[in-house]
Amino acid sequence: MTDLSAPDAAPVARPVWLKRLTSRAVVAPLAAVVVFLALWEALVRINNWPNYVMASPSDLPAAYARYWQLFLVMGWQTLWRTVVGLVLAVVVGIAIGMVMGFSRTMRDALYPLLVGFNAIPKATVVPIVALLFVGMHDFNTVLIAFMISFFPIAVSVSIGLSTLEPEYRDILRSLGASRTAIFWKIALPKTLPEFFGALKVAVTLAFIGTNLMEIVSPHGRGLGALFDSAKTNSDYPLMFAVLIALAALGILLYYVVVALEKTFAGWAERDHH
Amino acid sequence: MSELIAIRGVRHAYRTKAGPLPVLDGLDLSVAEGGFAAVVGPSGCGKSTLTKLIAGLMKPDEGEVWLHGEPVRGPRATVGMAFQNPVMLEWRTILQNVMLPLEIVPTRLSRSEQQERARYLLALVGLEGFEDKRPSELSGGMRQRASLCRALVHQPEVLILDEPFGALDAFTREDLWQTLHDVKEAEPFTGVLITHDLRESIFLADQVVVLSGRPAHTQYVLDVGLSGPRDLEHLYTPGATAMLHDLRHQIEIAQGRAPEEPAAPSAA
Ligand SMILES: Nc1ncnc2c1ncn2[C@@H]1O[C@H](COP(=O)(O)OP(=O)(O)OP(=O)(O)O)[C@@H](O)[C@H]1O
Ligand SMILES: [Mg+2]
Numbered sequence: 001m002t003d004l005s006a007p008d009a010a011p012v013a014r015p016v017w018l019k020r021l022t023s024r025a026v027v028a029p030l031a032a033v034v035v036f037l038a039l040w041e042a043l044v045r046i047n048n049w050p051n052y053v054m055a056s057p058s059d060l061p062a063a064y065a066r067y068w069q070l071f072l073v074m075g076w077q078t079l080w081r082t083v084v085g086l087v088l089a090v091v092v093g094i095a096i097g098m099v100m101g102f103s104r105t106m107r108d109a110l111y112p113l114l115v116g117f118n119a120i121p122k123a124t125v126v127p128i129v130a131l132l133f134v135g136m137h138d139f140n141t142v143l144i145a146f147m148i149s150f151f152p153i154a155v156s157v158s159i160g161l162s163t164l165e166p167e168y169r170d171i172l173r174s175l176g177a178s179r180t181a182i183f184w185k186i187a188l189p190k191t192l193p194e195f196f197g198a199l200k201v202a203v204t205l206a207f208i209g210t211n212l213m214e215i216v217s218p219h220g221r222g223l224g225a226l227f228d229s230a231k232t233n234s235d236y237p238l239m240f241a242v243l244i245a246l247a248a249l250g251i252l253l254y255y256v257v258v259a260l261e262k263t264f265a266g267w268a269e270r271d272h273h
Numbered sequence: 274m275s276e277l278i279a280i281r282g283v284r285h286a287y288r289t290k291a292g293p294l295p296v297l298d299g300l301d302l303s304v305a306e307g308g309f310a311a312v313v314g315p316s317g318c319g320k321s322t323l324t325k326l327i328a329g330l331m332k333p334d335e336g337e338v339w340l341h342g343e344p345v346r347g348p349r350a351t352v353g354m355a356f357q358n359p360v361m362l363e364w365r366t367i368l369q370n371v372m373l374p375l376e377i378v379p380t381r382l383s384r385s386e387q388q389e390r391a392r393y394l395l396a397l398v399g400l401e402g403f404e405d406k407r408p409s410e411l412s413g414g415m416r417q418r419a420s421l422c423r424a425l426v427h428q429p430e431v432l433i434l435d436e437p438f439g440a441l442d443a444f445t446r447e448d449l450w451q452t453l454h455d456v457k458e459a460e461p462f463t464g465v466l467i468t469h470d471l472r473e474s475i476f477l478a479d480q481v482v483v484l485s486g487r488p489a490h491t492q493y494v495l496d497v498g499l500s501g502p503r504d505l506e507h508l509y510t511p512g513a514t515a516m517l518h519d520l521r522h523q524i525e526i527a528q529g530r531a532p533e534e535p536a537a538p539s540a541a
Pocket of ligand 1: 287288289294296315316317318319320321322323357487
Protein backbone atom coordinates (compact mmCIF):
# COMPACT_ATOMS: atom_id res chain seq x y z
CA MET A 1 0.00 0.00 0.00
CA THR A 2 2.67 2.44 1.08
CA ASP A 3 4.86 1.28 -1.77
CA LEU A 4 2.17 1.89 -4.32
CA SER A 5 1.43 5.38 -3.14
CA ALA A 6 5.09 6.30 -2.94
CA PRO A 7 5.38 7.95 -6.35
CA ASP A 8 2.34 10.08 -5.56
CA ALA A 9 3.33 10.85 -2.04
CA ALA A 10 6.65 12.34 -3.12
CA PRO A 11 5.46 14.78 -5.77
CA VAL A 12 8.26 16.09 -7.94
CA ALA A 13 6.06 19.18 -8.22
CA ARG A 14 6.35 19.70 -11.93
CA PRO A 15 5.71 23.37 -12.62
CA VAL A 16 2.55 24.30 -14.48
CA TRP A 17 4.33 25.48 -17.60
CA LEU A 18 6.19 22.21 -17.90
CA LYS A 19 2.95 20.28 -17.56
CA ARG A 20 1.41 22.41 -20.26
CA LEU A 21 4.35 21.94 -22.61
CA THR A 22 4.18 18.18 -22.27
CA SER A 23 0.40 18.03 -22.58
CA ARG A 24 -1.27 16.37 -25.53
CA ALA A 25 -2.46 19.71 -26.89
CA VAL A 26 1.14 20.74 -27.51
CA VAL A 27 2.90 17.45 -28.22
CA ALA A 28 0.41 16.13 -30.78
CA PRO A 29 0.56 19.08 -33.22
CA LEU A 30 4.35 19.32 -32.85
CA ALA A 31 4.67 15.65 -33.69
CA ALA A 32 2.45 16.21 -36.71
CA VAL A 33 4.74 19.01 -37.92
CA VAL A 34 7.83 16.83 -37.50
CA VAL A 35 6.21 13.97 -39.44
CA PHE A 36 5.16 16.39 -42.15
CA LEU A 37 8.70 17.79 -42.52
CA ALA A 38 10.17 14.28 -42.58
CA LEU A 39 7.79 13.21 -45.36
CA TRP A 40 8.58 16.34 -47.33
CA GLU A 41 12.33 15.73 -47.01
CA ALA A 42 11.92 12.10 -48.01
CA LEU A 43 9.80 13.03 -51.03
CA VAL A 44 12.45 15.42 -52.35
CA ARG A 45 15.34 12.99 -51.72
CA ILE A 46 13.64 9.93 -53.19
CA ASN A 47 12.71 11.78 -56.37
CA ASN A 48 16.04 13.49 -56.43
CA TRP A 49 14.36 16.80 -57.22
CA PRO A 50 16.66 19.74 -57.75
CA ASN A 51 16.06 22.94 -55.76
CA TYR A 52 14.22 24.70 -58.56
CA VAL A 53 11.57 22.02 -58.55
CA MET A 54 11.15 21.81 -54.85
CA ALA A 55 13.40 22.81 -51.99
CA SER A 56 13.62 20.41 -49.07
CA PRO A 57 13.30 21.29 -45.37
CA SER A 58 17.03 20.79 -44.88
CA ASP A 59 17.70 23.72 -47.25
CA LEU A 60 15.60 26.10 -45.17
CA PRO A 61 17.78 26.71 -42.09
CA ALA A 62 20.49 28.15 -44.34
CA ALA A 63 17.97 30.56 -45.87
CA TYR A 64 16.71 31.64 -42.45
CA ALA A 65 20.25 32.08 -41.14
CA ARG A 66 21.21 34.29 -44.04
CA TYR A 67 18.12 36.49 -44.10
CA TRP A 68 16.85 36.40 -40.53
CA GLN A 69 16.87 40.18 -40.22
CA LEU A 70 14.80 40.50 -43.38
CA PHE A 71 12.37 37.92 -42.04
CA LEU A 72 11.90 39.89 -38.83
CA VAL A 73 11.38 43.24 -40.59
CA MET A 74 9.14 41.88 -43.32
CA GLY A 75 7.27 39.58 -40.97
CA TRP A 76 6.44 42.57 -38.78
CA GLN A 77 5.24 44.55 -41.82
CA THR A 78 2.91 41.75 -42.84
CA LEU A 79 1.73 41.24 -39.29
CA TRP A 80 0.78 44.79 -38.40
CA ARG A 81 -0.94 45.49 -41.69
CA THR A 82 -2.97 42.31 -41.38
CA VAL A 83 -3.96 43.17 -37.83
CA VAL A 84 -4.94 46.75 -38.71
CA GLY A 85 -6.98 45.51 -41.67
CA LEU A 86 -8.64 42.94 -39.45
CA VAL A 87 -9.45 45.45 -36.73
CA LEU A 88 -11.06 47.68 -39.36
CA ALA A 89 -12.98 44.68 -40.66
CA VAL A 90 -14.21 43.91 -37.14
CA VAL A 91 -15.38 47.48 -36.52
CA VAL A 92 -17.07 47.93 -39.90
CA GLY A 93 -18.32 44.33 -40.00
CA ILE A 94 -19.99 44.65 -36.60
CA ALA A 95 -21.52 48.00 -37.58
CA ILE A 96 -22.96 46.59 -40.82
CA GLY A 97 -24.00 43.42 -39.00
CA MET A 98 -25.86 45.43 -36.37
CA VAL A 99 -27.68 47.53 -38.97
CA MET A 100 -28.70 44.40 -40.87
CA GLY A 101 -29.45 42.42 -37.72
CA PHE A 102 -31.86 44.95 -36.27
CA SER A 103 -33.61 46.20 -39.39
CA ARG A 104 -35.28 43.85 -41.80
CA THR A 105 -35.43 46.53 -44.46
CA MET A 106 -31.70 47.15 -44.24
CA ARG A 107 -31.05 43.42 -44.37
CA ASP A 108 -33.10 43.04 -47.55
CA ALA A 109 -31.46 46.14 -49.03
CA LEU A 110 -27.82 45.41 -48.22
CA TYR A 111 -27.58 41.66 -48.53
CA PRO A 112 -27.37 41.33 -52.35
CA LEU A 113 -24.90 44.20 -52.45
CA LEU A 114 -22.66 42.53 -49.89
CA VAL A 115 -22.86 39.13 -51.55
CA GLY A 116 -22.00 40.65 -54.92
CA PHE A 117 -19.10 42.53 -53.44
CA ASN A 118 -17.82 39.42 -51.78
CA ALA A 119 -18.15 37.38 -54.98
CA ILE A 120 -15.63 39.55 -56.84
CA PRO A 121 -12.31 37.71 -56.72
CA LYS A 122 -10.03 39.93 -54.69
CA ALA A 123 -7.09 39.09 -56.97
CA THR A 124 -8.80 41.27 -59.57
CA VAL A 125 -9.31 44.10 -57.12
CA VAL A 126 -5.68 44.12 -56.02
CA PRO A 127 -4.24 45.71 -59.18
CA ILE A 128 -7.10 48.22 -59.30
CA VAL A 129 -6.47 49.35 -55.75
CA ALA A 130 -2.71 49.35 -56.36
CA LEU A 131 -3.20 51.76 -59.27
CA LEU A 132 -5.87 53.80 -57.54
CA PHE A 133 -3.65 54.70 -54.60
CA VAL A 134 -0.21 54.49 -56.18
CA GLY A 135 2.62 54.80 -53.70
CA MET A 136 0.42 54.36 -50.66
CA HIS A 137 1.57 50.83 -50.04
CA ASP A 138 0.58 50.58 -46.37
CA PHE A 139 -2.84 51.99 -47.07
CA ASN A 140 -3.42 49.69 -50.05
CA THR A 141 -2.42 46.61 -48.14
CA VAL A 142 -4.58 47.40 -45.13
CA LEU A 143 -7.48 48.19 -47.46
CA ILE A 144 -7.31 44.83 -49.22
CA ALA A 145 -6.92 42.97 -45.94
CA PHE A 146 -10.02 44.79 -44.72
CA MET A 147 -12.06 44.31 -47.90
CA ILE A 148 -11.42 40.61 -48.06
CA SER A 149 -12.26 39.90 -44.41
CA PHE A 150 -15.19 42.06 -43.26
CA PHE A 151 -17.86 40.03 -45.05
CA PRO A 152 -17.98 36.94 -42.81
CA ILE A 153 -18.03 39.18 -39.74
CA ALA A 154 -20.91 41.31 -41.02
CA VAL A 155 -22.92 38.24 -42.01
CA SER A 156 -22.34 36.37 -38.76
CA VAL A 157 -23.25 39.35 -36.59
CA SER A 158 -26.37 40.09 -38.59
CA ILE A 159 -27.48 36.45 -38.47
CA GLY A 160 -26.66 36.22 -34.77
CA LEU A 161 -28.75 39.29 -33.98
CA SER A 162 -31.67 38.56 -36.28
CA THR A 163 -32.05 34.97 -35.12
CA LEU A 164 -32.00 35.86 -31.43
CA GLU A 165 -34.94 33.92 -30.01
CA PRO A 166 -37.68 36.25 -28.77
CA GLU A 167 -37.64 34.34 -25.48
CA TYR A 168 -34.20 35.77 -24.72
CA ARG A 169 -35.28 39.30 -25.48
CA ASP A 170 -38.48 38.90 -23.46
CA ILE A 171 -36.64 38.14 -20.23
CA LEU A 172 -35.43 41.73 -20.13
CA ARG A 173 -38.21 43.31 -22.16
CA SER A 174 -40.81 42.13 -19.64
CA LEU A 175 -39.04 44.29 -17.04
CA GLY A 176 -39.18 47.37 -19.21
CA ALA A 177 -35.48 47.29 -20.12
CA SER A 178 -34.25 49.66 -22.82
CA ARG A 179 -33.10 48.46 -26.24
CA THR A 180 -29.51 49.32 -25.34
CA ALA A 181 -29.68 47.24 -22.18
CA ILE A 182 -31.07 44.31 -24.17
CA PHE A 183 -28.27 44.69 -26.72
CA TRP A 184 -25.45 44.78 -24.16
CA LYS A 185 -26.78 42.16 -21.77
CA ILE A 186 -28.36 39.68 -24.19
CA ALA A 187 -27.89 40.22 -27.92
CA LEU A 188 -24.17 40.93 -27.88
CA PRO A 189 -23.00 38.11 -25.61
CA LYS A 190 -25.36 35.69 -27.33
CA THR A 191 -23.81 36.54 -30.70
CA LEU A 192 -20.18 36.20 -29.55
CA PRO A 193 -19.75 32.50 -30.48
CA GLU A 194 -20.90 33.19 -34.06
CA PHE A 195 -18.73 36.28 -34.15
CA PHE A 196 -15.61 34.38 -33.15
CA GLY A 197 -16.40 31.63 -35.63
CA ALA A 198 -16.41 34.28 -38.34
CA LEU A 199 -13.31 35.95 -36.95
CA LYS A 200 -11.36 32.71 -37.36
CA VAL A 201 -12.26 32.71 -41.05
CA ALA A 202 -11.62 36.45 -41.35
CA VAL A 203 -8.16 36.34 -39.82
CA THR A 204 -6.92 33.90 -42.47
CA LEU A 205 -8.61 35.89 -45.23
CA ALA A 206 -7.08 39.17 -44.06
CA PHE A 207 -3.68 37.50 -44.05
CA ILE A 208 -4.17 36.30 -47.63
CA GLY A 209 -5.28 39.81 -48.63
CA THR A 210 -2.17 41.39 -47.16
CA ASN A 211 0.11 38.98 -48.99
CA LEU A 212 -1.67 39.38 -52.32
CA MET A 213 -1.03 43.10 -52.19
CA GLU A 214 2.56 42.69 -51.06
CA ILE A 215 3.33 40.32 -53.92
CA VAL A 216 1.65 42.42 -56.60
CA SER A 217 2.90 45.87 -55.55
CA PRO A 218 6.04 46.83 -57.47
CA HIS A 219 7.90 48.21 -54.48
CA GLY A 220 6.11 46.23 -51.83
CA ARG A 221 7.27 45.29 -48.40
CA GLY A 222 6.38 42.43 -46.13
CA LEU A 223 6.79 38.69 -46.50
CA GLY A 224 4.87 38.75 -49.78
CA ALA A 225 7.41 41.15 -51.26
CA LEU A 226 10.24 39.00 -49.92
CA PHE A 227 8.71 36.04 -51.72
CA ASP A 228 8.47 38.06 -54.91
CA SER A 229 12.10 39.15 -54.79
CA ALA A 230 13.24 35.58 -54.05
CA LYS A 231 11.33 34.52 -57.13
CA THR A 232 13.01 37.23 -59.21
CA ASN A 233 16.41 36.04 -57.98
CA SER A 234 15.55 32.37 -58.44
CA ASP A 235 16.37 31.79 -54.79
CA TYR A 236 14.17 28.71 -54.38
CA PRO A 237 15.06 27.83 -50.82
CA LEU A 238 14.22 31.39 -49.81
CA MET A 239 10.82 31.15 -51.52
CA PHE A 240 9.99 28.03 -49.55
CA ALA A 241 11.36 29.60 -46.39
CA VAL A 242 8.93 32.51 -46.87
CA LEU A 243 6.03 30.12 -47.35
CA ILE A 244 6.86 28.37 -44.11
CA ALA A 245 7.20 31.71 -42.31
CA LEU A 246 3.80 32.73 -43.67
CA ALA A 247 2.29 29.52 -42.42
CA ALA A 248 3.82 30.08 -38.99
CA LEU A 249 2.49 33.65 -38.83
CA GLY A 250 -0.93 32.48 -39.96
CA ILE A 251 -0.98 29.88 -37.21
CA LEU A 252 0.04 32.50 -34.66
CA LEU A 253 -2.76 34.88 -35.69
CA TYR A 254 -5.32 32.09 -35.70
CA TYR A 255 -4.46 30.95 -32.22
CA VAL A 256 -4.56 34.50 -30.89
CA VAL A 257 -8.18 34.56 -32.04
CA VAL A 258 -8.78 31.15 -30.45
CA ALA A 259 -7.38 32.48 -27.16
CA LEU A 260 -9.66 35.53 -27.36
CA GLU A 261 -12.59 33.23 -28.07
CA LYS A 262 -11.79 31.11 -25.02
CA THR A 263 -11.73 34.23 -22.86
CA PHE A 264 -14.88 35.90 -24.12
CA ALA A 265 -17.05 33.07 -25.42
CA GLY A 266 -15.66 30.09 -23.54
CA TRP A 267 -19.12 29.42 -22.09
CA ALA A 268 -20.32 28.25 -25.50
CA GLU A 269 -17.89 25.35 -25.41
CA ARG A 270 -19.53 22.13 -24.35
CA ASP A 271 -17.76 19.10 -23.05
CA HIS A 272 -18.18 16.40 -25.64
CA HIS A 273 -18.49 12.92 -24.32
CA MET B 274 -59.62 44.30 -1.70
CA SER B 275 -59.43 46.25 -4.93
CA GLU B 276 -59.08 44.81 -8.37
CA LEU B 277 -55.46 44.77 -9.52
CA ILE B 278 -55.55 42.93 -12.84
CA ALA B 279 -58.56 43.56 -15.05
CA ILE B 280 -59.02 42.16 -18.52
CA ARG B 281 -62.16 42.96 -20.44
CA GLY B 282 -63.29 41.60 -23.76
CA VAL B 283 -59.81 40.99 -25.10
CA ARG B 284 -59.49 39.78 -28.66
CA HIS B 285 -56.21 38.98 -30.30
CA ALA B 286 -55.04 37.36 -33.52
CA TYR B 287 -51.53 36.50 -34.66
CA ARG B 288 -50.66 37.55 -38.16
CA THR B 289 -49.26 34.44 -39.78
CA LYS B 290 -48.29 33.63 -43.35
CA ALA B 291 -51.53 31.70 -43.73
CA GLY B 292 -53.54 34.74 -42.62
CA PRO B 293 -54.70 35.95 -39.23
CA LEU B 294 -54.95 33.29 -36.52
CA PRO B 295 -57.52 34.34 -33.90
CA VAL B 296 -56.24 33.22 -30.51
CA LEU B 297 -58.23 35.13 -27.92
CA ASP B 298 -61.84 36.10 -28.45
CA GLY B 299 -63.75 37.63 -25.60
CA LEU B 300 -61.48 36.97 -22.68
CA ASP B 301 -62.29 38.39 -19.25
CA LEU B 302 -60.26 38.10 -16.10
CA SER B 303 -60.27 39.91 -12.81
CA VAL B 304 -57.76 39.37 -10.04
CA ALA B 305 -58.00 41.22 -6.74
CA GLU B 306 -54.95 42.70 -5.10
CA GLY B 307 -53.19 39.84 -3.35
CA GLY B 308 -55.29 37.32 -5.23
CA PHE B 309 -54.03 34.36 -7.16
CA ALA B 310 -55.72 33.21 -10.36
CA ALA B 311 -54.96 29.93 -12.07
CA VAL B 312 -55.70 29.68 -15.78
CA VAL B 313 -56.31 26.29 -17.35
CA GLY B 314 -57.36 25.37 -20.86
CA PRO B 315 -56.58 23.08 -23.78
CA SER B 316 -53.07 23.15 -25.22
CA GLY B 317 -52.59 25.90 -27.77
CA CYS B 318 -55.69 27.84 -26.74
CA GLY B 319 -53.83 31.06 -25.97
CA LYS B 320 -52.69 30.89 -22.35
CA SER B 321 -49.12 32.01 -23.00
CA THR B 322 -50.50 34.77 -25.19
CA LEU B 323 -52.59 35.93 -22.24
CA THR B 324 -49.49 36.17 -20.02
CA LYS B 325 -47.73 38.30 -22.62
CA LEU B 326 -50.70 40.67 -22.75
CA ILE B 327 -50.70 41.09 -18.98
CA ALA B 328 -46.93 41.66 -18.97
CA GLY B 329 -47.32 44.33 -21.63
CA LEU B 330 -45.13 42.45 -24.10
CA MET B 331 -47.96 42.61 -26.64
CA LYS B 332 -51.01 44.77 -27.19
CA PRO B 333 -54.39 43.15 -27.79
CA ASP B 334 -56.17 43.90 -31.04
CA GLU B 335 -59.28 44.80 -29.08
CA GLY B 336 -60.33 45.08 -25.45
CA GLU B 337 -58.45 46.31 -22.47
CA VAL B 338 -55.87 45.13 -20.00
CA TRP B 339 -55.66 47.14 -16.79
CA LEU B 340 -53.19 47.02 -13.95
CA HIS B 341 -53.95 49.08 -10.87
CA GLY B 342 -56.71 50.89 -12.71
CA GLU B 343 -54.34 51.99 -15.47
CA PRO B 344 -54.35 50.62 -19.01
CA VAL B 345 -51.23 48.59 -19.74
CA ARG B 346 -49.15 50.39 -22.37
CA GLY B 347 -45.95 48.41 -22.12
CA PRO B 348 -43.84 46.25 -19.85
CA ARG B 349 -43.19 47.43 -16.33
CA ALA B 350 -40.59 46.69 -13.69
CA THR B 351 -43.14 45.67 -11.06
CA VAL B 352 -43.96 42.49 -12.95
CA GLY B 353 -42.11 39.23 -12.44
CA MET B 354 -42.45 36.58 -15.07
CA ALA B 355 -41.41 32.96 -15.40
CA PHE B 356 -41.74 31.89 -19.01
CA GLN B 357 -42.96 28.54 -20.23
CA ASN B 358 -39.59 28.03 -21.90
CA PRO B 359 -37.20 28.90 -19.07
CA VAL B 360 -34.30 30.33 -21.07
CA MET B 361 -31.20 31.15 -19.07
CA LEU B 362 -28.28 33.20 -20.30
CA GLU B 363 -25.68 30.48 -20.90
CA TRP B 364 -22.74 32.85 -20.36
CA ARG B 365 -23.82 33.63 -16.82
CA THR B 366 -23.82 31.47 -13.72
CA ILE B 367 -27.14 30.52 -12.16
CA LEU B 368 -26.65 33.15 -9.47
CA GLN B 369 -25.95 35.85 -12.06
CA ASN B 370 -28.99 34.73 -14.02
CA VAL B 371 -31.21 35.07 -10.99
CA MET B 372 -29.77 38.51 -10.25
CA LEU B 373 -30.40 39.76 -13.79
CA PRO B 374 -33.66 41.66 -13.06
CA LEU B 375 -31.89 43.62 -10.33
CA GLU B 376 -29.61 45.08 -13.02
CA ILE B 377 -32.68 46.55 -14.74
CA VAL B 378 -35.11 47.32 -11.97
CA PRO B 379 -34.09 50.12 -9.60
CA THR B 380 -33.28 48.60 -6.23
CA ARG B 381 -32.19 49.85 -2.86
CA LEU B 382 -30.25 46.67 -2.15
CA SER B 383 -26.47 46.77 -2.10
CA ARG B 384 -24.55 44.37 -4.30
CA SER B 385 -23.99 41.92 -1.44
CA GLU B 386 -27.61 42.15 -0.33
CA GLN B 387 -28.67 41.36 -3.90
CA GLN B 388 -26.47 38.27 -3.85
CA GLU B 389 -27.85 37.27 -0.51
CA ARG B 390 -31.40 37.55 -1.80
CA ALA B 391 -30.66 35.48 -4.89
CA ARG B 392 -28.94 32.81 -2.78
CA TYR B 393 -31.87 32.78 -0.37
CA LEU B 394 -34.36 32.18 -3.19
CA LEU B 395 -32.22 29.49 -4.80
CA ALA B 396 -32.04 27.70 -1.46
CA LEU B 397 -35.85 27.94 -1.13
CA VAL B 398 -36.35 26.04 -4.39
CA GLY B 399 -33.71 23.47 -3.51
CA LEU B 400 -30.88 24.75 -5.68
CA GLU B 401 -28.39 25.37 -2.92
CA GLY B 402 -24.90 24.57 -4.16
CA PHE B 403 -25.75 25.26 -7.81
CA GLU B 404 -25.22 29.03 -7.62
CA ASP B 405 -21.97 28.99 -9.56
CA LYS B 406 -22.94 26.38 -12.13
CA ARG B 407 -23.73 27.22 -15.74
CA PRO B 408 -27.29 26.69 -17.00
CA SER B 409 -26.06 23.93 -19.33
CA GLU B 410 -25.08 21.92 -16.26
CA LEU B 411 -28.66 21.93 -14.91
CA SER B 412 -31.60 19.72 -15.77
CA GLY B 413 -34.74 21.19 -17.31
CA GLY B 414 -36.56 21.07 -13.99
CA MET B 415 -33.68 22.80 -12.23
CA ARG B 416 -33.68 25.54 -14.83
CA GLN B 417 -37.40 26.02 -14.28
CA ARG B 418 -36.78 26.46 -10.57
CA ALA B 419 -33.99 28.96 -11.23
CA SER B 420 -36.30 30.81 -13.57
CA LEU B 421 -38.87 31.02 -10.76
CA CYS B 422 -36.21 32.64 -8.58
CA ARG B 423 -35.43 35.11 -11.34
CA ALA B 424 -39.11 36.06 -11.50
CA LEU B 425 -39.22 36.63 -7.74
CA VAL B 426 -35.88 38.32 -7.10
CA HIS B 427 -37.06 41.92 -7.44
CA GLN B 428 -40.12 41.36 -5.22
CA PRO B 429 -42.64 41.94 -8.00
CA GLU B 430 -46.09 43.22 -7.31
CA VAL B 431 -47.51 40.96 -10.01
CA LEU B 432 -46.13 37.47 -10.55
CA ILE B 433 -46.91 35.67 -13.81
CA LEU B 434 -46.02 31.99 -13.99
CA ASP B 435 -46.43 30.10 -17.25
CA GLU B 436 -46.45 26.39 -16.41
CA PRO B 437 -43.59 26.86 -13.98
CA PHE B 438 -43.52 23.29 -12.73
CA GLY B 439 -44.20 21.42 -15.95
CA ALA B 440 -40.82 19.69 -16.12
CA LEU B 441 -40.76 18.60 -12.49
CA ASP B 442 -41.49 15.26 -10.91
CA ALA B 443 -44.64 15.09 -8.79
CA PHE B 444 -42.83 15.22 -5.44
CA THR B 445 -40.61 18.21 -6.23
CA ARG B 446 -43.65 19.89 -7.68
CA GLU B 447 -45.66 19.47 -4.48
CA ASP B 448 -42.73 20.79 -2.46
CA LEU B 449 -42.62 23.87 -4.63
CA TRP B 450 -46.36 24.49 -4.26
CA GLN B 451 -45.73 24.74 -0.54
CA THR B 452 -42.69 26.96 -1.14
CA LEU B 453 -44.71 29.29 -3.32
CA HIS B 454 -47.35 29.53 -0.59
CA ASP B 455 -44.67 30.45 1.92
CA VAL B 456 -43.15 33.06 -0.37
CA LYS B 457 -46.56 34.61 -0.88
CA GLU B 458 -47.09 34.80 2.87
CA ALA B 459 -43.73 36.50 3.35
CA GLU B 460 -43.82 38.78 0.29
CA PRO B 461 -47.41 39.26 -0.85
CA PHE B 462 -47.93 39.42 -4.61
CA THR B 463 -50.81 39.18 -7.02
CA GLY B 464 -50.43 36.06 -9.10
CA VAL B 465 -51.48 34.56 -12.40
CA LEU B 466 -50.56 30.93 -12.88
CA ILE B 467 -50.90 29.03 -16.12
CA THR B 468 -51.06 25.30 -15.53
CA HIS B 469 -52.22 21.98 -16.89
CA ASP B 470 -52.41 20.46 -13.43
CA LEU B 471 -55.86 20.85 -11.90
CA ARG B 472 -54.67 19.86 -8.43
CA GLU B 473 -52.01 22.51 -8.68
CA SER B 474 -54.61 25.08 -9.68
CA ILE B 475 -56.89 24.54 -6.69
CA PHE B 476 -53.98 24.17 -4.30
CA LEU B 477 -52.34 27.47 -5.18
CA ALA B 478 -55.08 29.73 -6.50
CA ASP B 479 -58.21 31.31 -5.08
CA GLN B 480 -59.92 31.24 -8.48
CA VAL B 481 -59.51 28.92 -11.42
CA VAL B 482 -60.31 30.29 -14.86
CA VAL B 483 -61.09 27.76 -17.57
CA LEU B 484 -60.47 28.95 -21.12
CA SER B 485 -62.29 27.48 -24.09
CA GLY B 486 -60.45 26.01 -27.05
CA ARG B 487 -58.90 28.41 -29.56
CA PRO B 488 -59.96 31.16 -30.03
CA ALA B 489 -60.25 31.29 -26.26
CA HIS B 490 -62.88 33.04 -24.24
CA THR B 491 -63.42 32.79 -20.50
CA GLN B 492 -65.58 29.71 -20.31
CA TYR B 493 -65.84 29.15 -16.60
CA VAL B 494 -64.59 30.62 -13.34
CA LEU B 495 -64.32 28.47 -10.25
CA ASP B 496 -64.10 30.30 -6.96
CA VAL B 497 -61.79 28.22 -4.82
CA GLY B 498 -61.94 30.79 -2.06
CA LEU B 499 -59.49 31.22 0.76
CA SER B 500 -60.81 28.02 2.29
CA GLY B 501 -59.27 26.07 -0.57
CA PRO B 502 -56.90 23.21 0.10
CA ARG B 503 -53.76 24.76 1.52
CA ASP B 504 -52.29 21.54 2.73
CA LEU B 505 -51.55 18.51 0.57
CA GLU B 506 -53.88 16.41 2.74
CA HIS B 507 -56.75 18.73 1.85
CA LEU B 508 -56.46 17.78 -1.80
CA TYR B 509 -58.09 14.48 -0.85
CA THR B 510 -61.13 15.92 0.94
CA PRO B 511 -64.60 15.65 -0.66
CA GLY B 512 -64.66 19.42 -1.25
CA ALA B 513 -61.45 19.33 -3.26
CA THR B 514 -62.57 16.26 -5.16
CA ALA B 515 -65.79 18.00 -6.14
CA MET B 516 -63.83 20.98 -7.45
CA LEU B 517 -61.54 18.73 -9.47
CA HIS B 518 -64.56 16.94 -10.96
CA ASP B 519 -66.12 20.25 -11.84
CA LEU B 520 -62.94 21.49 -13.55
CA ARG B 521 -62.39 18.20 -15.30
CA HIS B 522 -65.84 18.48 -16.83
CA GLN B 523 -65.23 22.07 -17.94
CA ILE B 524 -61.96 21.09 -19.61
CA GLU B 525 -63.78 18.38 -21.52
CA ILE B 526 -66.24 20.96 -22.73
CA ALA B 527 -63.36 23.23 -23.72
CA GLN B 528 -61.83 20.40 -25.69
CA GLY B 529 -65.17 19.79 -27.35
CA ARG B 530 -65.36 16.30 -25.92
CA ALA B 531 -68.40 16.77 -23.67
CA PRO B 532 -71.83 18.24 -24.24
CA GLU B 533 -72.15 21.66 -22.63
CA GLU B 534 -75.48 20.83 -21.00
CA PRO B 535 -75.42 18.83 -17.79
CA ALA B 536 -74.13 21.66 -15.62
CA ALA B 537 -71.98 20.02 -13.02
CA PRO B 538 -72.79 21.00 -9.46
CA SER B 539 -70.42 23.84 -8.65
CA ALA B 540 -68.36 23.41 -5.57
CA ALA B 541 -68.19 27.13 -4.97
N1 LIG C 1 -45.67 34.43 -32.25
C1 LIG C 1 -46.65 33.71 -32.78
N2 LIG C 1 -46.96 33.83 -34.09
C2 LIG C 1 -47.97 33.13 -34.62
N3 LIG C 1 -48.74 32.26 -33.95
C3 LIG C 1 -48.48 32.10 -32.64
C4 LIG C 1 -47.43 32.81 -31.99
N4 LIG C 1 -47.40 32.45 -30.69
C5 LIG C 1 -48.39 31.54 -30.54
N5 LIG C 1 -49.05 31.34 -31.71
C6 LIG C 1 -50.20 30.45 -31.90
O1 LIG C 1 -51.20 30.91 -31.04
C7 LIG C 1 -51.87 29.83 -30.42
C8 LIG C 1 -51.84 30.02 -28.91
O2 LIG C 1 -50.49 29.97 -28.48
P1 LIG C 1 -50.13 30.00 -26.94
O3 LIG C 1 -48.69 29.82 -26.83
O4 LIG C 1 -50.70 31.23 -26.33
O5 LIG C 1 -50.90 28.71 -26.42
P2 LIG C 1 -50.90 28.04 -24.98
O6 LIG C 1 -52.31 28.03 -24.51
O7 LIG C 1 -49.91 28.70 -24.12
O8 LIG C 1 -50.46 26.56 -25.32
P3 LIG C 1 -49.68 25.51 -24.39
O9 LIG C 1 -50.61 25.06 -23.35
O10 LIG C 1 -49.33 24.40 -25.31
O11 LIG C 1 -48.50 26.23 -23.83
C9 LIG C 1 -51.18 28.58 -30.89
O12 LIG C 1 -52.01 27.98 -31.85
C10 LIG C 1 -49.91 29.03 -31.53
O13 LIG C 1 -49.64 28.27 -32.67
MG1 LIG D 1 -48.20 28.14 -23.33
